[in-house]
Amino acid sequence: MPLNTLSKRYRIRRKDHFQHVFDSAKRVENGILRVYFLSTDTSQGSVAFVAGKKLGKAVFRNQCKRRLREIYRLNQGLIDPKFDFILMAKRPLMTHSYVQATQWFLTLLKNNSLLKSPAH
Numbered sequence: 001m002p003l004n005t006l007s008k009r010y011r012i013r014r015k016d017h018f019q020h021v022f023d024s025a026k027r028v029e030n031g032i033l034r035v036y037f038l039s040t041d042t043s044q045g046s047v048a049f050v051a052g053k054k055l056g057k058a059v060f061r062n063q064c065k066r067r068l069r070e071i072y073r074l075n076q077g078l079i080d081p082k083f084d085f086i087l088m089a090k091r092p093l094m095t096h097s098y099v100q101a102t103q104w105f106l107t108l109l110k111n112n113s114l115l116k117s118p119a120h
Contacts, residue, residue, distance in 0.1 A: 006073040012048035012084065021048075021084050030108050032093040032101055033068065036086040037114060044081050047072060051089040064089035071102050079109060080116050 012018055025038035040046070049068045051061035068087045072079070079085075093101055109115050 004073065006069060006076070010044060010046050012046045012086065017046070018048065018086070021086050025086070028108060028112050030104055032090055032096060032104050034088040034090065035108060036088070037083045039082060040084050045083045045085065047085045047087065049087050055089060055091055060094070064093050067093060067098065067101065071105050075102065075106060078106070078115050080114055083114060
C-alpha cells in the first residue's frame with residue numbers, strides 16, 4: 001500500500017471479520033482510545049475505526065472516526081503491517097489537540113511492540 005493513502009481494500013468491513021478480531025484480539029487502551037490487535041498471516045493487515053453510540057451524536061462520532069483515520073493514515077509507515085487493528089475512539093479524543101492525540105496513539109503502539117522494528 002502506498003504511503004499516505006488508506007485504501008478501502010485494507011479496511012475491516014465484514015461482520016464476521018469484526019467479530020473474529022474482537023473475540024481473538026488483544027486489547028490495550030489509554031485515555032483517548034482503545035486498540036484491538038490481532039496477528040494476521042497476510043502481508044498487509046486490515047484496520048477499522050469505531051466510535052460507539054455512547055460517545056454522542058452522529059456528527060461527533062464521525063469526527064472521532066475521521067481523526068482516527070487521519071492519525072492512522074499519516075503514521076501507517078511506522079506501524080507493523082502484520083496486524084489487524086480495530087481503533088475505538090473514547091470521548092477525550094476530541095478534547096486533545098491532533099498532535100497530542102497522535103503522540104498518545106504512537107506511544108500506545110510503541111509500548112505494545114506494534115510499530116515496525118528499525119532496520120539494522
